[in-house]
Amino acid sequence: MASPIEFFSNVEKDSWVHRMDPRVKIIMVVCLGSLPLLFSDPWYLLGWFLFFSLLLRSAKIDIRPIIALFYGALIMVFVYIMYGTFLAYPEDVLALAKFVWRWGPLVATDIGFYNGLILGSRLLILLMPVVLVIATTEPSQLAKGFMKMGTPIVISFILLATLRFLPLVFEVATRVMEAQRVRGLNYKTFKERINNFKFLLLPLFINTLRQSRTLGLAVESKGFGARKWNEFYRDFSMHKSDWVTLTALALFVLAVVYVRFGLNLGWTAIYRP
């Protein structure tokens, strides 16, 4: 399986998204990340999913190194479905359900099932534009983009540190689990994972903490505390293509808002196929 750190190899590729100014990407992730929230109709959400898949593909992004993240999101989708299915709906809503199954205090409905599915799918879809931007931008460029847009240096830096450190946590976890498996702890079955998870936490925490401490000291030793981060070696400026992208994005946002509110499409309070 590809290592999570290899996800950052995507940054070195070249595509129309890679070439964008980081500020345009930030605006894009905010817009594309919030627009799907306006929709609840599963068919429209499927449309968003396909649209983002196409964007990821056009940006030449290989998501295999972080596929675990998507599996994690799928687990969340499952949790939402379970939650939605057994949610205690009022009797007037239950009356609309085509399928009702009661077992003691638990009431499962098709309405709940579909609502859970919709909520979970939105989460999965939200992940996709975030991946699009992270996979196509150097973390430091992204942080500098935030800085140039007026975000306080500390917040920009926290974002940068998070992006730099998350894959390291995955790496440490993989190494610790390997070492523990050799000593006889298994993580193969679901039950083993649950039972042995407690043994993973402390070494993971200690090792990650040690690495983050060194990273923090190294960064501080290079004068980060001076908070004078304002001119950069690699400067960036808006090109014609960035303005074109921004204009296209603005038109797209207007079109989506019109479809949703002007035509009143894509929203359903209670979905029943």
Add this chain to the structure above:
Amino acid sequence: MQEPTPQVVIDIHDLSFQYPRGTTPAIKNINLQIHAGEYVVITGPTGSGKTTLAICLNSIIPQLVEGEYSGEVMVGELRAAEHPVHELTAVVGMVFQNPEDQLFSLNVTDEVAFGVENMGYHRAEIIKRVDEAIEKVGLVNRRNYSIFHLSGGQKQKVAIASNLAIAPQILVLDSPTADLDPISSREVVNTLLDLRTREPSKTFIVVDSDISDVITLADRIIVMDNGEIVLDSTPVDLLRNHFHELDKLGIRMPDHIRMMHWLSSRFPELTAFHLEEEKVRQILEEYTSSGRLRFTLPPSARSNSAPDNPVVRFKDVSFGYSNGPTILEKVSLDIQHGEFLAIVGENGTGKSTLMKLICGLIQPVSGIIETSGVNTTTSKLEEVLQHVGYLFQNPDNQLFMSTVEDEIAFGPRRRNCPPEEVADRVNAALDMVGLQDSRQQHPFTLSRGQRQRLAAATVLAAQPKLLLLDEPTTGQDQVALDNLMHLTQHLIDDLGASVVMVTHDMDLVARYATRMIILDKGKILLDGTPLEIFSHKQDILAKVSLKPPCMISLTNHLTGNNDCIPNYKWAVDGAIIA
């Protein structure tokens, strides 16, 4: 005319520091002056206070690390403790041990620029400084590389460049080569050598328990033990007059220095003490050709194993990750009982993959692997691991129980040993690693050295038939390494175990291994005893950037037929002085 005394750039008075949970001060009563342009090596065993002293210089202590601080550190005109770290950045640069942990950006140029950008310079100045720093460390043609595509040595050079760009007067390097393979170490040392010539007024302070790499660079060596400075002199004076004290402290020294010391103690007319390997070789040649010194050649070493009874058998094994390149290609290999096999080769040649295949952590794409008679592909991991012990580089990856006692007992319990036997094995292992008094402690409350010993104890108690050692020299001083090797030898001699070790340390291979294989591009390039390979295959070793151990290079011309003496101990034990 008398030369002016160099300016004092660091002046330390009565410095002591104790960590919040420490029972004794990490450093105490340090008084020290360091001058501009000096190249100082601070050495000492693990836990002697070297790193603590180093991070007092740029005020990480006490500004970022709390504890009881007393005394004074003056850096130029600045009282270090009164200034936040960033105010000292322009004066004191700091390079940390592991390049992986200290690089913050994903790209060489961004990383080198990070420090200068933090200083608030204008863009033109940032560009000038970054370009100069990249040129100084010789990374011009890699300036746009992702850091993931750099070797360990190149990453460490990026860390050095990012400090150079800030142009501090003092550069502190904490064990800069400790986590690197020999090729990467050489790269870093050559860079430091070059910088010294180019920037003669810059002060370099290198902290390391192994002085092998930096010995020829140093003007001065400061030796620490138990938080105090115990020796402070020139390298020649220290190595000639305080050799045994350094040895006792566990400072790792190259064999040519040991040989030089031995020669000067046996031949009083040798008044000069040389630090360069080439000079020592010349003296040896002179004395052996004149007949005053003769070495006994070792017998052709043969493995003490019983043939055709392998503990590990690889048959045409290939491996590669899905959609990735082939890492191992049709490797066939038998590892016999009682054998001590060293696997060497450049980074990325498949050494670690081979170890993971042996213990069944990963499965081959094709071919058959049998470990202790168990097929690793068709059997469960537990069955494969029944007789395997694996000692990882970082002990913290493999410790997970809540007491030292339970940690050691875990292996025997997993192997279904009766409680009395578990208790016996725990006691024996605790005795061997000297942790009997800590048996109820949480493993993570032990020092790093103790945790390394505990990890070794967990393997010992499990009494494996096969022990896998992953880079055992990393982060260990000589005493700790000797202890580990003693325990390993115990497993081989008393329990008939086999050992497979991945290492970059050729001295270690020459001293302990009975057989070595050299991997290159996923294939076995050479397979034989260390003595055979080091003596007769030096041209092939050079092709894969491996250098024979120091004693081999020193002695391979002395006997006339390319036979060599494998290690310092063998040389001096069998030396005949006319």
